[in-house]
C-alpha cells in the first residue's frame with residue numbers, strides 16, 4: 001500500500017545546511033529563527049519537522065546550537081498541525097527519562113510527536129562529556145535494548161526489564177498517549193545493524209539522500225528482514241535546488257559548491273571526530289553533493305518539473321516522507337512550496 005507523500009523540513013539546529021559562510025544566509029541557529037521557520041513551514045503545507053540532536057555544534061564549537069528536546073517541546077506548544085520529530089542519541093538519556101519526556105511532548109502537541117533514534121557518529125560530543133562511546137555495532141545493541149524499553153513505556157505498559165544495559169522494575173508512565181498507542185518511532189542510520197533495528201522496532205526508516213536505484217535496493221533489503229506488525233515505512237532526506245530552468249538550478253548548485261569548498265577546514269575537523277565505521281560517511285563520500293545526509297545525491301537539482309518528477313519517482317518506489325533541506329532555507333522553502341508542491345500534487349493525481 002502506498003501512503004500519501006508527506007513533505008518535511010530539517011530544523012536549522014546548526015545553521016546553514018550546505019555551506020557555512022553564505023552572504024545570502026547569515027549564520028543563525030537561534031530559537032527565534034527556528035520558531036519562525038517551523039511556523040511558516042506549517043502554514044505553507046509542510047507536514048513534519050526533524051529537530052536533529054547535537055549538544056555541541058559539530059562544525060565549530062564557538063557557534064550556537066539549538067537544543068532538540070526543549071525546542072521540540074516549545075514547538076509543540078506553538079504549532080497546531082505539523083508533526084514534530086526530535087532526534088535522540090540513546091547514550092545521552094536513560095530510557096525512562098526519555099520516554100517520560102516523549103509522552104509529555106505528545107500531550108503538549110495533541111498527538112503530533114515522534115522520536116528519531118540516531119546512533120551517533122561524533123565521538124568527541126560523547127567522549128568529551130565523559131560518556132562512553134561504544135563501538136559501532138555495540139551502539140546498536142545498546143540502542144535496540146534502549147528502544148525496547150522506551151517503546152513499551154511510551155505505550156503505557158507497566159515495564160519489568162532485566163537486560164544487559166538496563167534494569168527497570170514496576171515502571172509505568174502517565175499520562176499515556178491519547179488517541180493512538182504511542183508517539184511514532186523513526187530511525188536514522190544505514191548500516192546493517194541499523195536496518196535490523198528498523199525492521200524490528202521502527203515505524204519509519206529515514207534514508208540518507210542517494211540515487212533512486214540505491215534507495216530501491218535499501219528498501220528491498222529492509223523489507224526482507226524479519227518484522228512483526230505493520231510494514232515499515234520509508235523516508236528520504238534530500239537537499240533541493242529547484243528553479244524555473246535546469247540551467248538556473250545548476251548555476252545555483254555551483255554557487256553552493258564553491259561556498260562549500262571554503263569549509264574544508266570544518267570538514268576535516270568533522271571527519272577527525274567521526275567514527276569511521278558509520279555507514280553515513282561512506283554514502284556521503286560516494287557522491288558529489290551539497291547538504292548533509294546525502295545532500296543533493298538523490299538528484300534533486302533541476303527545473304521545477306524535473307524535481308517534481310524525481311520526487312514522484314521516489315514516492316512510487318516506496319518513500320512516503322521527504323525531509324527537505326534548502327539554502328538559504330526560508331526563501332527556498334517558500335519557492336518549493338509555491339512551485340514544486342503543486343506540480344507534485346498534479347503528478348500524484350495523474
Ligand SMILES: Cc1cc2nc3c(=O)[nH]c(=O)nc-3n(C[C@H](O)[C@H](O)[C@H](O)COP(=O)(O)O)c2cc1C
Pocket residue numbers: 051052053054087088089116118119120121122188189190191192194206207208237277278279280293
Ligand atoms: C535522517 C537522519 C537524521 C539524523 N540525525 C542525526 C542527529 O540528529 N544527530 C546525530 O548525531 N546524528 C544524526 N544522524 C546520523 C546518525 O547518527 C548516523 O547515521 C549514525 O552514524 C548511524 O550509524 P550508521 O549510519 O552507521 O547506521 C542522522 C541520520 C539520518 C539518516
